[in-house]
Amino acid sequence: MSAADEVSQFERNARLVLEEGVRRIDARTRSRLNQARHAALEAAGTRRRSWWSGLTLMPAAGAATAALLVAFVLWQRAPQVAPPATLDAPHAAIEDVDLLTDADSIDLMEGWDGFYEWAAAQSDGNGESDG
Amino acid sequence: MPEFATLASPYSMPAALHGDVDLSDPEAKTQTRALNQFLAGVELKAFKIAQAALRHEDDALDAVQDAMLQLARAYAGRPAEEWKPLFYRILENRIRDMQRRRTVRGRVMAWLPGRADDEDDDYDPIAQAASSEPQPVRQLELDEAVGALDAALKKLPPRQQQAFLLRTLEGLDVAETALAMGCSEGSVKTHYFRAVQALRAQLGELL
Numbered sequence: 086m087s088a089a090d091e092v093s094q095f096e097r098n099a100r101l102v103l104e105e106g107v108r109r110i111d112a113r114t115r116s117r118l119n120q121a122r123h124a125a126l127e128a129a130g131t132r133r134r135s136w137w138s139g140l141t142l143m144p145a146a147g148a149a150t151a152a153l154l155v156a157f158v159l160w161q162r163a164p165q166v167a168p169p170a171t172l173d174a175p176h177a178a179i180e181d182v183d184l185l186t187d188a189d190s191i192d193l194m195e196g197w198d199g200f201y202e203w204a205a206a207q208s209d210g211n212g213e214s215d216g
Numbered sequence: 217m218p219e220f221a222t223l224a225s226p227y228s229m230p231a232a233l234h235g236d237v238d239l240s241d242p243e244a245k246t247q248t249r250a251l252n253q254f255l256a257g258v259e260l261k262a263f264k265i266a267q268a269a270l271r272h273e274d275d276a277l278d279a280v281q282d283a284m285l286q287l288a289r290a291y292a293g294r295p296a297e298e299w300k301p302l303f304y305r306i307l308e309n310r311i312r313d314m315q316r317r318r319t320v321r322g323r324v325m326a327w328l329p330g331r332a333d334d335e336d337d338d339y340d341p342i343a344q345a346a347s348s349e350p351q352p353v354r355q356l357e358l359d360e361a362v363g364a365l366d367a368a369l370k371k372l373p374p375r376q377q378q379a380f381l382l383r384t385l386e387g388l389d390v391a392e393t394a395l396a397m398g399c400s401e402g403s404v405k406t407h408y409f410r411a412v413q414a415l416r417a418q419l420g421e422l423l
Contacts, residue, residue: 095416096384098423102361103385107260109362114273118259121281126252129288130244 251292254299255284258386262307265381268369269311270318279314283307304382304396315374361422368418372411375399379407380415 259280266276283306291302369377375397382393383404393408394401 095420095423096412098361099365099415099419100384102358102365102423103264103381105358106362106366107264107385110260110263114263114277115260117277118263118280121277121284122252122255122259124281125255125284125288126248128285129251129292130248 247292250296251288251299254296254303255287258300258303259284261386262303264385265304265378266307266311268366268377268381269374270314271370275314275318279307279310282310286310300386300388301392301395304386304388305398308378308396308398361419364419364422365415368415371418372414375403376407376411376414379404380411383408 262280262283263276266279267273270276270279283303286306287299287303291299294302369380372380378397379393382388382396383390388396390401390404393404397404397407
């Protein structure tokens with residue numbers, strides 16, 4: 086008998102002995118393994134059902150996503166419709182109207198003419214005294 | 217079965233009646249049946265392998281249970297041919313985790329007086345000894361061989377022990393064993409060869 090055959094015979098015997106060890110596993114352990122198996126199968130079923138229940142929510146989720154997408158697109162496009170240059174025009178026009186309609190403001194502006202004349206005279210006077 | 221078909225029509229029954237498994241889905245039913253068959257076929261051998269590695273019955277049961285759960289949750293959808301190496305890969309990882317945790321716990325417990333040997337409290341040498349009741353000679357020889365092989369397996373390094381049990385007890389081929397052990401086929405051959413040599417040296421006369 087060769088060494089390889091001896092190993093094979095040894096392996097065969099070892100396998101028989103190991104299987105005998107498996108057969109001798111007590112009823113309590115077998116029962117607990119059985120329970121563990123059923124728990125695992127139930128867990129697999131839960132996961133599978135969760136997947137399906139997730140699928141049933143897909144139409145609602147899709148509609149909500151579409152609505153958000155439309156809102157986003159509209160929001161993005163809104164500033165491009167109105168040219169930025171015209172944004173300040175109404176405010177400027179309102180300010181001009183205020184100045185034209187306010188009598189005090191016009192009087193004040195007329196009064197400033199005298200101020201400039203007075204300031205020029207003061208400046209000339211100082212130049213003469215300096216020189 | 218016709219007698220069950222008369223109890224209620226499919227329209228009057230909810231889709232899922234047995235736990236959370238949707239029994240109305242034939243594909244799910246087939247897969248659940250196949251998974252049940254697979255797990256029933258490996259659970260005892262897996263327990264023996266875990267017990268040899270962990271040397272503790274409850275820990276071995278926990279390891280097998282965790283491996284079953286993980287396979288069912290994460291890999292039930294994979295082809296059935298892949299289940300066995302995947303299952304033993306998960307079991308191997310679980311065993312390693314438990315051994316690592318046990319090592320850390322052992323280091324901590326070593327600091328506490330009188331607690332270091334708690335791991336072996338469940339081991340009862342009298343209960344493990346062969347019964348004194350008269351038995352046929354063949355049965356006595358078998359008892360002796362089972363005990364001696366268990367003891368010799370416990371002395372093997374973990375990787376040799378695993379390679380030997382996966383190949384000999386579970387019947388995985390070299391490629392499947394490599395996948396289960398997370399190593400190369402060459403490593404499997406080496407571990408297995410050394411395991412057989414060591415066991416033959418110890419049990420050559422007995423087996």
